[in-house]
Amino acid sequence: MNVAIFVRVSTLDQKNNTDSVETHIERGKMYAQSKGWNVVKIYNLAGVSGKSTIKHRQTLEMFQDVKTSKIQGIIISSLSRLARNTSELLEYSKFFEEHNASLISINESLDTSTSGGKFFYTLLSALSTYEREITNERQIASLNYRRKQGKFTGGMVSYGFKIIDAEVVINEEEATVRRLIYDLFLEHQRTSTVAKELNQRGYVTRKGRNWSDVTIKRLLKNTDAKGIRRCNYRGNSSKENPKGFKPQSEWQFLPCPKLISEEKWEEVNAIIRAQEKGSFFKQPLNKRVHLFTGYLKCEQGHKMSIKSKSNRYTCKECKYGIGKDDLEEVFLSRIKQFLISDEELSEYNQSNIQELNLKVDEIEFAKSELSKLESKLDKLVDLNIKGEIPTKGFKKHYDPIFVRKENLEASIKTLEIELEQLEKAKSSFQIIANKSIDFYNNWNNLDRGEKRYIVEAITNKIIFDNQTILFKLKQIAPLSFLELNPKGQQRGTIL
Structure with a gap:
């Protein structure tokens, strides 16, 4: 190859x-x-x-x-x-x-x-x-370095905070209003009422504008009020991403001064979540909210979707369907089975042993090269002592080899550390599998957005023929113990 x-x-x-x-x-x-x-x-x-x-x-x-x-x-x-x-x-x-x-x-x-x-x-x-x-x-290393240099670490601070000497501190003037927003919401439980009350009292936003219910809600939900500031979540905007939000994997959460207690923040946001849930089910659900919409098709290739006030994915043409909870259960079951595969564990362990052997060979090769460099340095010193290499030109010959020798010594130390880590990590695959099992065991505690993200990350297509479900998953290898065909398609059956 x-x-x-x-x-x-x-x-x-x-x-x-x-x-x-x-x-x-x-x-x-x-x-x-x-x-x-x-x-x-x-x-x-x-x-x-x-x-x-x-x-x-x-x-x-x-x-x-x-x-x-x-x-x-x-x-x-x-x-x-x-x-x-x-x-x-x-x-x-x-x-x-x-x-x-x-x-x-x-x-x-x-x-x-x-x-x-x-x-x-x-x-x-x-x-x-x-x-x-x-x-x-x-990111944390970069932020710590910039902070030590007295530089601003980037991003914007919300109402109630300000930046002094590259540190986020409380803006006492704004903080008074920000705390009042939480108190007014607990009293009225309406963001529009809070905005109206602030405007009547003569308070304005940082830009000198009147308060709106949207701004109030955004500030109420912002975790910086309880001492957790979200950073590095926005970049350059584009047509595909007009708001410029970065992938959540790049987001960072850093501590900052508290404006209110964590208990008060949780009390306020519990009310907001309850209100959002109540209004959410009064309106038709967006298609992308459902976990498998866009991925689930019947055997004829027709898209299957959930109708209003229904708990089933149905095909209009074929006139059959499957309960959304049943499909989610089978999906989760297949992923869990994949993660506990003895065959996968065995294959990974074999690969790990090969890597260990390769690392040993790397170290031996590096030590051999180091020995050659040391010999060259000794010869150069001998030639200099004998006067065959003048002192004036000695440095020109000696320094490049000496630098290579130092770099190689550092490389050997790194390789030996890597070897030690590999030896300790023979069971790393099982550890990852166990953590993944724990993650999927916590599946029911994820919100639908988080579940949908996982489905999008690993799913190409799901086909249902009214009896069996065929999962076509991304980058997941074919394993016979999961009844997979040679193309790597996982098949599950509705009992």
């Missing part, structure tokens, strides 16, 4: 000599050699931010090479080197799946050409667990 190596190293890592393009390329070549693959190209994104890599010219070149079958897979050191946000990871995975190419990540023992690799990728991406941890760590 012809493969390519995809390398992205941050400018900071290169500057500090904690990481290098050469290290990643060497790792990729060794991995390809262990698999018997041919490395035919290298895509170098040195110094490129991982926030968005999918439109970089090197990435576009890679896409074209995959489309024309010049390469059948790419090797990366870790998923974070490919992209740092879930949406782009899913786009990459979809592209490789559509063009029958493999995505291989060394650190995660991930190879989408195998069933274990496909499952692991979907699990990390759909639940956003992996991406969220990496993103939060980097």
